[in-house]
Amino acid sequence: MKSGTLTRRNAEILLAAVILARSTSFVLSKIGLQGMGKFTLLGLRFLIAFVFLALLFPRHLQHMNRRTFLGGLGLGVMFFLVMTAELSALETVASSTASFLENTAIVLVPLLEAALCRKLPTRQALCSAAVSLAGVGLLTSGGGFTVAPGELYCVAAAVVYAAAILFADRLTHSGADPLGAGIVQVGCIGLFSMAAAFVFETPQLPSSGGTWAVVLTLALVCSGFGFALQPVAQSGTTAERAGMFCALSPLCAAVLGAAVLGEKFGLQSLFGAALIVGGIVISHLQTPAPGLRLRRQPAAGDAAGKQLCSK
DSSP: OOTTOSOHHHHHHHHHHHHHHHHHHHHHHHHHTTTSOHHHHHHHHHHHHHHHHHHHOHHHHHTOOHHHHHHHHHHHHHHHHHHHHHHHHHTTSOHHHHHHHHTTHHHHHHHHHHHHTTOOOOHHHHHHHHHHHHHHHHHSTTSSSOOOHHHHHHHHHHHHHHHHHHHHHHHHTTTOOHHHHHHHHHHHHHHHHHHHHHHHSOOOOOSSHHHHHHHHHIIIIIIIIIIHHHHHHHTTSOHHHHHHHTTHHHHHHHHHHHHHSOOOOOHHHHHHHHHHHHHHHHTTSOOOOTTBOOOOOOOTTOSSOOOSBOO
16 A cells, blocks of 8 residues: 555545554553553554564555654654553543543644745634633533543643544655555554653553453554554645544543443533634635645655655
8 A cells, every 4th residue: 555546535545444444542541441551552552463464464564754754753752652641631531521622733834834834824723722622621620621640641642643534644645655654653652652651650461351352452543544644644635624524532541431440421521622623714714824824645656755745
């Protein structure tokens, strides 16, 4: 599977499937944390996923170039930070709340794009940020802007997640192999997590069949499919479009949280969640701002790729 082989339609269908698969991780991780430390859970999940992907796609590792490896390593570092913050939050925060707060990352994407391109944010971007910020305030326990430690972890995860989306966008449009980068990313998250488990925890294997089922589902569905194939999906679309599709994640997580864990949203929380989703949608109703242009996929041999920002 090489960069540039997906049409935008197919890439966005894959992206939607990837995001829905990853949204299940909020509920599954909360279940897994009941019997395992967060770093042990992450380490097992991503190392199993890496072995599965390496066996399934060996050529992408055997013929990997330096750009792809370093890009995958960079993504691995960023998503290790995202996942550490996410699981730290899930120890005290409902899975649905964590998903909504973390996915405010999508509102940050156009703001970060504007900063990188040294241009003022568009009115739509500012409006979406304001609406989403109001939603964050309502979604927190006090209904204001003073958040608990678990919710602060979610906000930190959102900032790094937004940076990772932009990094993946540039990587997958610069001649790197998106699937190879995704496989390296998964392996790096697993290695970093397992190293942290030996430093901060006492690693141990799951003690029950149910916990193993959770770990394997997280590994094969959420990591093996969700994480590894997101760069592939992003290679056929733009960061802005990718951000819009990520609005699916908190909605799915909220439904699963209510169905599986019995989590409930009050009216205030529901309204806050609706504002966050509204902010995400608003941020992607815009046309490209002056000075910006959407890229088309460069040829696979074009090492320089194409730039997002015009000079």
